[in-house]
Amino acid sequence: MPSAKNSAGKRIFAEICSMAIENGAVNLGQGYPDFGPPEHVLEALSNVARSDNPLLHQYCRVFGHIPLVEALGTLYSRVYDRKVNPLTEILVPIGGYGGLVCAIESVVKPGDEVLIFEPFFDCYKEMVETVGGIPIFIPLHPPEPPDPLRQLDSDNWTFSEEYILSHIRPNTKAVLLNSPSNPLGKLFSKSELEIIRDVCIEFDLTCISDEVYEWIVFDERKHMKIAAMEGMWERTLTIGSAGKAFSATGWKLGWIIGPEDLMERCQKVFQRCYYRCPTPIQEAVARSLEIEIRNLDTSDSYFVTLSKDLQRKRDWVVKTLLEIGMKPVIPRAGYFLLVEISTFLKNRRPCHITDHEAEDLQFTKWAIKEKKFGAIPASLFFDSERQNIGQKYIRLCFAKKDSTLEAAIDILMNLGNHSTKHHPN
Ligand SMILES: Cc1ncc(COP(=O)(O)O)c(C=O)c1O
Structure with a gap:
């Protein structure tokens, strides 16, 4: 299967980001918080x-x-x-x-x-x-x-x-x-x-x-x-x-x-x-x-409260993904997570995946355009030799306001419900 990562990797990144903006997607693709710094x-x-x-x-x-x-x-x-x-x-x-x-x-x-x-x-x-x-x-x-x-x-x-x-x-x-x-x-x-x-x-x-x-x-x-x-x-x-x-x-x-x-x-x-x-x-x-x-290390530390809050957000997103049949790889730090989509796509087939483009890229474009849900195709983070692994995943950023996550979760739940058609195998 062709890869999302080629000399145009950066262009794809930019294309996905502007596609998410143009389509008014709830954007868990963008790798930064949509909330501000502490007081x-x-x-x-x-x-x-x-x-x-x-x-x-x-x-x-x-x-x-x-x-x-x-x-x-x-x-x-x-x-x-x-x-x-x-x-x-x-x-x-x-x-x-x-x-x-x-x-x-x-x-x-x-x-x-x-x-x-x-x-x-x-x-x-x-x-x-x-x-x-x-x-x-x-x-x-x-x-x-x-x-x-x-x-x-x-x-x-x-x-x-x-x-x-x-x-x-x-x-x-x-x-x-x-x-x-x-x-x-x-x-x-x-x-x-x-x-x-x-x-x-x-x-x-x-x-x-x-x-x-x-x-x-x-x-x-x-x-x-x-x-x-x-x-x-x-x-x-x-x-x-x-x-x-x-x-x-x-x-x-x-x-x-x-x-x-x-x-x-x-x-x-x-x-x-x-x-x-x-x-x-x-x-x-x-x-x-x-x-x-x-x-430092006290409950008044922003580093401590930020970690606690992001852990709660991580748990919330992970639970939802598991409920709809996607497979999140649980992060132990930072604000991103990889989500395995290929089993979900095989079992539920919410969109038609062809051989002309990497699976993660096709899914991401479909999710942005049709479901207003922004993510990043994970093959952008893999070198060409292991594209086959990267293409099975998307990357989500959970450093977002609760209202953003709530909107994202609504879309995800809907994705799960409306795509219950099982693959014959
Ligand atoms: C792993 C990693 N290193 C470095 C950076 C860049 O950090 P800064 O925004 O402080 O330039 C990022 C930003 O996303 C990152 O994810």
């Missing part, structure tokens, strides 16, 4: 805007506004249980995305291979290829042989150590890790991280760890930082995002944390491309973080 974050921004300090509207320090890097230094010194130097070990780029660009461009040279876990945040491939690197995909397998129960848990989508070892070559340069992951919602376990750590140390690889969803964790789990593991600080660049932490993705502010020598290389890329981030946003994030630091 203390809004207040911080408005206080900054009205401050009588005019310098808050002027250029700030290039690699990060001082109050922000100091707040980040305090926060992450606690998280890493080591002193993080705000001036030499932190860089503030344009969002987590800008952090990825700086990290990848500073580490990867033409001909270098980069290990990337798949399914992957779709820009990784292009970012590595743009600097002449070669992405090598490490599949996170759904359980084999297919086991309907185990398959439904992102914890059980794991990788084979042998597969990694057999793909290490002299030009393997880095591992690109994403935990919690987009689109799977996988939180890598301690034992999985230990395997990755051992590989990095044995083969002298740099780890680029995209942890933009680090504060959104469910089921009493704890996010673990690979950079905090023995032997990893000196070889890891960790990327975070204020947009994800505070449900303010439009603020486009992130951070990279890592050792001085790797950071100096990131700074060079940053200086050449961006030069500095907006001062008022940095000041507002600094003030918001100061409050978070005081409340």
